[in-house]
Amino acid sequence: MSTTWHVLGAGSLGTLWATRLARAGLPVRLVLRNEQRLQAYRASGGLTLVEQGQALCYPVPGETAQSPEPIKRLLLACKAYDAEAAVASVAHRLSAETELILLQNGLGSQDAVANRVPLARCICASSTEGAFRDGDWRVVFAGHGYTWLGDPAHPVAPVWLDDLGAAGIPHEWSADILTRLWRKLALNCAINPLTVLHHCKNGGLQEHRCEVATLCAELSDLLERCGQPAAAEDLPAEVERVIQATAHNYSSMYQDVANQRRTEISYLLGHACAVAQRHGVAAPHLEQMRQRLIVHLDNLGLPSD
Ligand code: NAP
Numbered sequence: 001m002s003t004t005w006h007v008l009g010a011g012s013l014g015t016l017w018a019t020r021l022a023r024a025g026l027p028v029r030l031v032l033r034n035e036q037r038l039q040a041y042r043a044s045g046g047l048t049l050v051e052q053g054q055a056l057c058y059p060v061p062g063e064t065a066q067s068p069e070p071i072k073r074l075l076l077a078c079k080a081y082d083a084e085a086a087v088a089s090v091a092h093r094l095s096a097e098t099e100l101i102l103l104q105n106g107l108g109s110q111d112a113v114a115n116r117v118p119l120a121r122c123i124c125a126s127s128t129e130g131a132f133r134d135g136d137w138r139v140v141f142a143g144h145g146y147t148w149l150g151d152p153a154h155p156v157a158p159v160w161l162d163d164l165g166a167a168g169i170p171h172e173w174s175a176d177i178l179t180r181l182w183r184k185l186a187l188n189c190a191i192n193p194l195t196v197l198h199h200c201k202n203g204g205l206q207e208h209r210c211e212v213a214t215l216c217a218e219l220s221d222l223l224e225r226c227g228q229p230a231a232a233e234d235l236p237a238e239v240e241r242v243i244q245a246t247a248h249n250y251s252s253m254y255q256d257v258a259n260q261r262r263t264e265i266s267y268l269l270g271h272a273c274a275v276a277q278r279h280g281v282a283a284p285h286l287e288q289m290r291q292r293l294i295v296h297l298d299n300l301g302l303p304s305d
Contacts, residue, residue: 003160006031007075008065008086010047012131013103014077015139017169019049022058024167030062031074031090038064041137048138055138065089073160075101080109080267081305087113094120099158101125101149105252106188106267107181108274123158125149126180129170146170150177182231186219188268189286190239192253193293201254203247211285212239218283222272226279257296262303265293270305 007018008031022028030047032038046059063069065086071093078086083104087094094100098120102110114122130143149161149171157173164171174180190212194205205212216236223232256263269290276283297304 003072005073006071009077012133012139015047016131018060019047019058020167022060026163028060030060031065032062038062044137050140073099077103080104080106080264083109084112087116106185106264108267108271123149123151124177148172148174148180150174152178179230182228189272190215192251193269193289195251195254196257202243202249205243214285218286222276222281225281226275266305
Protein backbone atom coordinates (compact mmCIF):
# COMPACT_ATOMS: atom_id res chain seq x y z
CA MET A 1 0.00 0.00 0.00
CA SER A 2 1.46 3.37 -1.06
CA THR A 3 2.10 6.01 1.57
CA THR A 4 -0.51 8.78 1.53
CA TRP A 5 0.57 12.17 0.22
CA HIS A 6 -0.74 14.83 2.59
CA VAL A 7 -0.78 18.11 0.71
CA LEU A 8 -0.96 21.19 2.93
CA GLY A 9 -2.07 24.25 0.97
CA ALA A 10 -4.73 24.07 -1.72
CA GLY A 11 -3.22 26.97 -3.66
CA SER A 12 -1.49 26.98 -7.05
CA LEU A 13 1.33 24.49 -6.53
CA GLY A 14 -0.51 22.39 -3.95
CA THR A 15 -3.39 21.84 -6.37
CA LEU A 16 -1.02 21.22 -9.29
CA TRP A 17 0.68 18.43 -7.31
CA ALA A 18 -2.41 16.99 -5.60
CA THR A 19 -4.40 16.64 -8.83
CA ARG A 20 -1.58 14.98 -10.76
CA LEU A 21 -0.83 12.55 -7.92
CA ALA A 22 -4.56 11.71 -7.60
CA ARG A 23 -4.88 11.29 -11.37
CA ALA A 24 -2.13 8.64 -11.18
CA GLY A 25 -4.21 6.72 -8.64
CA LEU A 26 -1.96 7.59 -5.69
CA PRO A 27 -3.48 8.21 -2.25
CA VAL A 28 -3.68 11.98 -1.61
CA ARG A 29 -5.33 13.99 1.16
CA LEU A 30 -5.65 17.73 1.31
CA VAL A 31 -4.93 19.45 4.63
CA LEU A 32 -6.94 22.64 5.11
CA ARG A 33 -6.68 25.34 7.77
CA ASN A 34 -9.95 24.84 9.55
CA GLU A 35 -13.47 23.40 9.49
CA GLN A 36 -14.84 26.39 7.57
CA ARG A 37 -12.36 25.92 4.68
CA LEU A 38 -13.03 22.17 4.76
CA GLN A 39 -16.80 22.69 4.42
CA ALA A 40 -16.25 25.15 1.56
CA TYR A 41 -13.94 22.66 -0.15
CA ARG A 42 -16.39 19.77 0.24
CA ALA A 43 -19.18 21.92 -1.19
CA SER A 44 -17.06 22.57 -4.29
CA GLY A 45 -16.75 18.85 -5.05
CA GLY A 46 -12.97 18.73 -5.39
CA LEU A 47 -9.91 20.37 -6.90
CA THR A 48 -10.07 21.52 -10.50
CA LEU A 49 -7.00 21.59 -12.72
CA VAL A 50 -7.21 23.51 -16.00
CA GLU A 51 -4.75 22.18 -18.53
CA GLN A 52 -4.62 23.27 -22.18
CA GLY A 53 -8.05 24.85 -21.76
CA GLN A 54 -9.61 21.68 -20.37
CA ALA A 55 -10.90 21.70 -16.79
CA LEU A 56 -11.04 18.44 -14.85
CA CYS A 57 -12.21 18.05 -11.25
CA TYR A 58 -10.51 15.59 -8.88
CA PRO A 59 -12.39 14.71 -5.67
CA VAL A 60 -9.28 14.59 -3.47
CA PRO A 61 -10.43 13.93 0.13
CA GLY A 62 -9.90 16.82 2.53
CA GLU A 63 -9.31 17.12 6.27
CA THR A 64 -8.25 19.82 8.70
CA ALA A 65 -4.82 20.25 10.25
CA GLN A 66 -6.39 19.27 13.60
CA SER A 67 -7.27 15.78 12.38
CA PRO A 68 -5.46 13.15 14.57
CA GLU A 69 -4.16 10.66 11.96
CA PRO A 70 -0.36 10.47 11.65
CA ILE A 71 1.28 12.00 8.58
CA LYS A 72 4.16 10.12 6.96
CA ARG A 73 4.64 12.29 3.88
CA LEU A 74 3.77 15.98 3.82
CA LEU A 75 3.98 18.25 0.81
CA LEU A 76 4.13 21.75 2.24
CA ALA A 77 2.66 23.93 -0.48
CA CYS A 78 2.06 27.27 1.25
CA LYS A 79 3.97 30.54 0.88
CA ALA A 80 7.33 30.90 2.66
CA TYR A 81 5.88 33.29 5.26
CA ASP A 82 3.19 30.72 6.24
CA ALA A 83 5.45 27.65 6.32
CA GLU A 84 6.53 27.61 9.96
CA ALA A 85 3.01 28.18 11.35
CA ALA A 86 1.56 25.65 8.90
CA VAL A 87 3.97 22.94 10.04
CA ALA A 88 3.32 23.84 13.68
CA SER A 89 -0.41 23.26 13.05
CA VAL A 90 0.25 19.60 12.11
CA ALA A 91 3.26 19.00 14.40
CA HIS A 92 1.21 16.64 16.62
CA ARG A 93 0.80 14.33 13.61
CA LEU A 94 4.48 14.13 12.62
CA SER A 95 7.13 11.67 13.82
CA ALA A 96 10.71 10.60 13.09
CA GLU A 97 9.32 8.66 10.11
CA THR A 98 7.77 11.73 8.51
CA GLU A 99 9.23 13.24 5.37
CA LEU A 100 8.42 16.83 4.45
CA ILE A 101 8.75 18.20 0.95
CA LEU A 102 9.15 21.97 1.08
CA LEU A 103 8.03 23.80 -2.06
CA GLN A 104 8.74 27.32 -0.78
CA ASN A 105 10.62 29.79 -2.91
CA GLY A 106 13.63 31.59 -1.47
CA LEU A 107 15.55 30.61 1.65
CA GLY A 108 15.00 30.89 5.37
CA SER A 109 11.63 29.16 5.67
CA GLN A 110 13.23 25.72 5.23
CA ASP A 111 15.43 26.20 8.31
CA ALA A 112 12.51 27.58 10.30
CA VAL A 113 10.46 24.46 9.43
CA ALA A 114 13.35 22.06 10.18
CA ASN A 115 13.85 23.69 13.59
CA ARG A 116 10.14 23.28 14.36
CA VAL A 117 10.15 19.54 13.59
CA PRO A 118 13.76 18.41 14.16
CA LEU A 119 12.92 14.70 13.93
CA ALA A 120 11.33 14.79 10.49
CA ARG A 121 13.36 14.62 7.28
CA CYS A 122 13.07 17.88 5.30
CA ILE A 123 13.49 17.75 1.54
CA CYS A 124 13.81 21.08 -0.25
CA ALA A 125 12.39 21.66 -3.70
CA SER A 126 12.99 24.27 -6.38
CA SER A 127 10.47 24.39 -9.19
CA THR A 128 10.19 26.12 -12.53
CA GLU A 129 6.62 24.94 -13.05
CA GLY A 130 4.03 27.70 -13.19
CA ALA A 131 0.42 27.74 -12.04
CA PHE A 132 -2.14 30.28 -10.86
CA ARG A 133 -5.54 30.23 -9.23
CA ASP A 134 -8.47 31.45 -11.31
CA GLY A 135 -11.02 30.64 -8.62
CA ASP A 136 -11.36 28.93 -5.28
CA TRP A 137 -10.17 25.29 -5.54
CA ARG A 138 -9.33 25.85 -9.22
CA VAL A 139 -5.87 26.18 -10.74
CA VAL A 140 -4.54 26.81 -14.24
CA PHE A 141 -1.36 24.95 -15.26
CA ALA A 142 0.39 27.89 -16.91
CA GLY A 143 3.95 26.79 -17.54
CA HIS A 144 5.59 23.43 -17.86
CA GLY A 145 8.86 23.13 -16.02
CA TYR A 146 10.97 21.02 -13.76
CA THR A 147 11.27 20.41 -10.04
CA TRP A 148 14.61 19.69 -8.37
CA LEU A 149 14.50 18.03 -4.99
CA GLY A 150 17.28 17.49 -2.51
CA ASP A 151 18.15 17.03 1.12
CA PRO A 152 21.16 19.09 2.25
CA ALA A 153 21.63 16.65 5.18
CA HIS A 154 21.35 13.27 3.35
CA PRO A 155 22.34 12.66 -0.25
CA VAL A 156 20.26 9.49 -0.70
CA ALA A 157 17.14 9.92 -2.83
CA PRO A 158 13.84 8.75 -1.35
CA VAL A 159 12.02 5.82 -3.02
CA TRP A 160 8.84 7.85 -3.48
CA LEU A 161 10.41 9.73 -6.39
CA ASP A 162 8.76 6.90 -8.36
CA ASP A 163 5.38 8.40 -7.41
CA LEU A 164 6.39 11.64 -9.11
CA GLY A 165 7.37 9.71 -12.22
CA ALA A 166 4.01 7.90 -12.20
CA ALA A 167 2.20 11.23 -11.78
CA GLY A 168 4.08 12.83 -14.70
CA ILE A 169 5.74 15.45 -12.50
CA PRO A 170 9.09 16.20 -14.18
CA HIS A 171 11.75 16.08 -11.50
CA GLU A 172 15.33 15.32 -10.63
CA TRP A 173 17.11 14.50 -7.38
CA SER A 174 19.74 17.12 -6.77
CA ALA A 175 22.84 16.67 -4.62
CA ASP A 176 23.34 20.44 -4.60
CA ILE A 177 19.84 21.70 -3.86
CA LEU A 178 21.18 24.62 -1.79
CA THR A 179 23.18 25.84 -4.78
CA ARG A 180 19.98 25.73 -6.86
CA LEU A 181 17.96 27.58 -4.24
CA TRP A 182 20.67 30.23 -3.86
CA ARG A 183 21.01 30.64 -7.63
CA LYS A 184 17.26 31.12 -8.00
CA LEU A 185 17.26 33.54 -5.07
CA ALA A 186 20.08 35.56 -6.68
CA LEU A 187 18.26 35.73 -10.04
CA ASN A 188 15.14 36.82 -8.21
CA CYS A 189 17.03 39.54 -6.25
CA ALA A 190 18.61 40.92 -9.42
CA ILE A 191 15.33 41.15 -11.32
CA ASN A 192 12.10 41.09 -9.30
CA PRO A 193 12.47 44.04 -6.89
CA LEU A 194 13.63 46.32 -9.74
CA THR A 195 10.57 45.42 -11.83
CA VAL A 196 8.39 46.53 -8.91
CA LEU A 197 10.33 49.75 -8.30
CA HIS A 198 10.50 50.66 -12.02
CA HIS A 199 6.96 49.39 -12.63
CA CYS A 200 7.95 47.38 -15.67
CA LYS A 201 8.01 43.96 -17.30
CA ASN A 202 11.25 42.00 -17.01
CA GLY A 203 12.34 43.32 -20.41
CA GLY A 204 12.06 46.89 -19.10
CA LEU A 205 15.24 46.25 -17.10
CA GLN A 206 17.21 46.46 -20.35
CA GLU A 207 16.97 50.23 -19.75
CA HIS A 208 18.50 49.84 -16.29
CA ARG A 209 21.57 47.77 -17.15
CA CYS A 210 23.90 49.61 -14.76
CA GLU A 211 21.65 49.02 -11.78
CA VAL A 212 21.28 45.33 -12.68
CA ALA A 213 25.06 44.94 -13.13
CA THR A 214 25.76 46.54 -9.74
CA LEU A 215 23.33 44.17 -8.02
CA CYS A 216 24.84 41.16 -9.83
CA ALA A 217 28.32 42.14 -8.64
CA GLU A 218 27.16 42.39 -5.03
CA LEU A 219 25.21 39.13 -5.24
CA SER A 220 28.17 37.27 -6.79
CA ASP A 221 30.45 38.56 -4.05
CA LEU A 222 27.96 37.54 -1.38
CA LEU A 223 27.52 34.01 -2.82
CA GLU A 224 31.27 33.48 -3.02
CA ARG A 225 31.81 34.62 0.53
CA CYS A 226 28.91 32.77 2.15
CA GLY A 227 29.99 29.36 0.87
CA GLN A 228 27.97 29.22 -2.36
CA PRO A 229 30.56 29.91 -5.10
CA ALA A 230 28.88 27.58 -7.61
CA ALA A 231 25.70 29.68 -7.40
CA ALA A 232 27.75 32.76 -8.37
CA GLU A 233 29.16 31.35 -11.62
CA ASP A 234 28.36 33.59 -14.59
CA LEU A 235 25.50 35.19 -12.68
CA PRO A 236 25.46 38.47 -14.69
CA ALA A 237 25.23 36.56 -17.99
CA GLU A 238 22.37 34.41 -16.73
CA VAL A 239 20.49 37.41 -15.35
CA GLU A 240 20.84 39.06 -18.77
CA ARG A 241 19.63 35.88 -20.49
CA VAL A 242 16.58 35.60 -18.19
CA ILE A 243 15.70 39.26 -18.72
CA GLN A 244 15.74 38.70 -22.49
CA ALA A 245 13.95 35.34 -22.44
CA THR A 246 11.18 36.65 -20.17
CA ALA A 247 11.10 40.21 -21.54
CA HIS A 248 7.31 40.14 -22.01
CA ASN A 249 6.53 38.69 -18.56
CA TYR A 250 5.79 40.41 -15.31
CA SER A 251 7.88 39.01 -12.44
CA SER A 252 6.14 37.08 -9.64
CA MET A 253 6.86 39.90 -7.18
CA TYR A 254 5.43 42.45 -9.62
CA GLN A 255 2.27 40.32 -9.93
CA ASP A 256 1.96 39.93 -6.16
CA VAL A 257 2.16 43.71 -5.70
CA ALA A 258 -0.19 44.43 -8.63
CA ASN A 259 -2.73 42.02 -7.12
CA GLN A 260 -2.23 43.51 -3.63
CA ARG A 261 -0.87 40.24 -2.28
CA ARG A 262 1.86 39.85 0.29
CA THR A 263 5.28 39.27 -1.27
CA GLU A 264 7.95 36.79 -0.12
CA ILE A 265 10.50 39.64 0.22
CA SER A 266 11.87 38.41 3.58
CA TYR A 267 12.83 35.05 2.04
CA LEU A 268 14.41 36.55 -1.07
CA LEU A 269 16.02 40.01 -0.93
CA GLY A 270 15.58 40.13 2.86
CA HIS A 271 17.37 36.80 3.26
CA ALA A 272 20.26 37.94 1.01
CA CYS A 273 20.69 41.13 3.05
CA ALA A 274 20.52 39.25 6.37
CA VAL A 275 23.16 36.73 5.24
CA ALA A 276 25.39 39.56 3.95
CA GLN A 277 25.21 41.21 7.36
CA ARG A 278 25.89 37.92 9.16
CA HIS A 279 29.00 37.31 7.04
CA GLY A 280 30.18 40.92 7.20
CA VAL A 281 29.86 41.28 3.41
CA ALA A 282 29.16 44.82 2.21
CA ALA A 283 26.02 44.89 0.04
CA PRO A 284 24.98 48.56 0.06
CA HIS A 285 22.93 48.47 -3.17
CA LEU A 286 21.00 45.36 -2.15
CA GLU A 287 20.30 46.93 1.23
CA GLN A 288 19.25 50.22 -0.34
CA MET A 289 16.92 48.40 -2.71
CA ARG A 290 15.41 46.48 0.21
CA GLN A 291 14.72 49.77 2.01
CA ARG A 292 13.15 51.29 -1.12
CA LEU A 293 10.99 48.22 -1.59
CA ILE A 294 9.83 48.30 2.03
CA VAL A 295 8.82 51.97 1.69
CA HIS A 296 7.04 51.15 -1.58
CA LEU A 297 5.09 48.28 0.02
CA ASP A 298 4.28 50.39 3.10
CA ASN A 299 2.92 53.14 0.86
CA LEU A 300 0.67 50.61 -0.85
CA GLY A 301 -0.54 49.29 2.51
CA LEU A 302 1.01 45.86 1.86
CA PRO A 303 2.98 43.85 4.45
CA SER A 304 6.70 44.55 4.05
CA ASP A 305 7.98 41.53 5.97
P1 NAP B 1 -0.72 30.09 -3.12
O1 NAP B 1 -1.42 29.89 -4.41
O2 NAP B 1 -0.90 31.39 -2.38
O3 NAP B 1 -1.16 28.89 -2.17
C1 NAP B 1 -0.76 28.78 -0.83
C2 NAP B 1 -1.84 27.99 -0.10
O4 NAP B 1 -1.39 27.68 1.21
C3 NAP B 1 -3.16 28.74 0.06
O5 NAP B 1 -4.20 27.91 -0.42
C4 NAP B 1 -3.28 28.93 1.56
O6 NAP B 1 -4.58 28.85 2.03
C5 NAP B 1 -2.51 27.73 2.05
N1 NAP B 1 -2.11 27.83 3.45
C6 NAP B 1 -1.33 28.76 4.05
N2 NAP B 1 -1.20 28.50 5.36
C7 NAP B 1 -1.92 27.39 5.61
C8 NAP B 1 -2.20 26.61 6.79
N3 NAP B 1 -1.70 26.96 7.97
N4 NAP B 1 -3.00 25.53 6.67
C9 NAP B 1 -3.52 25.18 5.48
N5 NAP B 1 -3.31 25.86 4.32
C10 NAP B 1 -2.51 26.95 4.40
O7 NAP B 1 0.85 29.86 -3.28
P2 NAP B 1 1.66 29.16 -4.48
O8 NAP B 1 1.69 30.07 -5.65
O9 NAP B 1 1.19 27.77 -4.65
O10 NAP B 1 3.12 29.18 -3.86
C11 NAP B 1 3.60 28.25 -2.91
C12 NAP B 1 5.12 28.36 -2.90
O11 NAP B 1 5.61 27.88 -4.15
C13 NAP B 1 5.62 29.80 -2.77
O12 NAP B 1 6.78 29.87 -2.00
C14 NAP B 1 5.93 30.19 -4.22
O13 NAP B 1 6.91 31.20 -4.34
C15 NAP B 1 6.43 28.87 -4.78
N6 NAP B 1 6.29 28.74 -6.25
C16 NAP B 1 5.09 29.01 -6.84
C17 NAP B 1 4.99 28.84 -8.22
C18 NAP B 1 3.68 29.13 -8.95
O14 NAP B 1 3.67 29.07 -10.18
N7 NAP B 1 2.59 29.39 -8.27
C19 NAP B 1 6.10 28.45 -8.97
C20 NAP B 1 7.31 28.18 -8.31
C21 NAP B 1 7.39 28.33 -6.94
P3 NAP B 1 -5.60 30.11 1.97
O15 NAP B 1 -6.02 30.21 0.55
O16 NAP B 1 -6.66 29.67 2.90
O17 NAP B 1 -4.82 31.30 2.44
